[in-house]
Amino acid sequence: MLNSLNELASRLRAAHAVTVLTGAGVSAASGIPTFRGAGGLWKHFSATDLATAEAFTRDPLTVWEWYAWRREQVAACSPNPAHDVLARWTRTHDRWRVVTQNVDDLHLRAGTLNLVRLHGSLFDLRCWNGCETPSRAWRDERVPFPDMPPRCPRCGGLARPGVVWFGEALDPADVASAEALTACDVFIAAGTSAMVYPAAGFLHQARAHGAFTAELNTESTQATRLVDVAVRGPIEQTLLELDTLL
Numbered sequence: 001m002l003n004s005l006n007e008l009a010s011r012l013r014a015a016h017a018v019t020v021l022t023g024a025g026v027s028a029a030s031g032i033p034t035f036r037g038a039g040g041l042w043k044h045f046s047a048t049d050l051a052t053a054e055a056f057t058r059d060p061l062t063v064w065e066w067y068a069w070r071r072e073q074v075a076a077c078s079p080n081p082a083h084d085v086l087a088r089w090t091r092t093h094d095r096w097r098v099v100t101q102n103v104d105d106l107h108l109r110a111g112t113l114n115l116v117r118l119h120g121s122l123f124d125l126r127c128w129n130g131c132e133t134p135s136r137a138w139r140d141e142r143v144p145f146p147d148m149p150p151r152c153p154r155c156g157g158l159a160r161p162g163v164v165w166f167g168e169a170l171d172p173a174d175v176a177s178a179e180a181l182t183a184c185d186v187f188i189a190a191g192t193s194a195m196v197y198p199a200a201g202f203l204h205q206a207r208a209h210g211a212f213t214a215e216l217n218t219e220s221t222q223a224t225r226l227v228d229v230a231v232r233g234p235i236e237q238t239l240l241e242l243d244t245l246l
């Protein structure tokens with residue numbers, strides 16, 4: 001592991017452009033459950049019952065109760081050292097870019113610059129009737145909501161969580177930004193199971209661009225066999241160690 005970390009540090013020191021793709025593992029040390037694996041959200045809740053447009057159509061109140069519970073959980077959490085190190089790197093030099101699948105806003109709360117958010121935010125809402133253009137989400141950080149389910153302030157219809165559910169298209173502008181960032185010298189997949197597309201495809205694209213690739217994760221994933229180095233361990237510790245080597 002020391003050798004992998006040293007190898008990664010040496011590649012990072014020489015790099016002009018570094019892209020870090022983050023997933024739920026980055027927020028685990030903040031107390032936010034991941035989706036898959038031990039203790040993951042999908043162990044207790046079914047993705048298709050809760051994180052799809054079909055589920056919302058069937059039972060909006062149940063879906064909203066799940067999201068309201070997660071908003072409360074996240075609101076009580078703070079960024080951890082992994083968020084802090086990444087944020088500091090982006091503030092120190094423009095060559096660092098973070099693309100996240102996380103919807104908890106902890107990268108933003110840590111002060112990360114130029115963040116690309118692929119799957120939206122738990123604290124953004126959109127009109128379910130589509131009375132505004134699809135990309136026009138509004139911010140609502142109230143925890144708990146005064147009324148359930150929350151409503152669109154414009155048409156009074158149902159609001160929906162401003163996240164990307166399975167089967168829904170990501171914002172094309174976010175995908176384009178993330179794809180452009182795969183043309184980098186070093187690409188790091190951090191705390192993600194690398195199972196969900198299109199995000200999981202960015203590692204393949206970075207490799208095709210000739211990037212040096214690394215995985216930082218507590219476990220092996222589908223990315224492990226693809227990367228140049230895999231560093232095992234909690235990301236909040238790995239990034240602190242890496243920081244001392246740069």
Ligand code: BJW
Nearest residue numbers: 023024025034035036101167191192193196197218234235
């Ligand atoms: C640690 C750690 C520590 C723990 N330190 N590590 C077959 C092939 C290709 C694609 C598809 C396919 N079948 C279906 C699809 C499409 C589908 C998909 O990819 N499905 C796969 C499951 C196969 N994708 C979609 O539907 C996407 N949309 C799409 O494709 O649209 C096409 C379209 C085009 C045009 C019109 C219409 C449609 C949308 C995907 C949206 C994903 N949404 C979610 C929910 C967000 C809302 C919410 O939060 O409720 O996003 S799903 C969930 O997974 C969430 C996450 O962002 C995402 C990724 O999860 P992540 O971050 O990797 O977390 P985990 O839990 O999986 O992994 C955590 C990792 O951390 C683990 O590896 C741990 O070991 C590690 N870890 N502690 C370091 N301390």
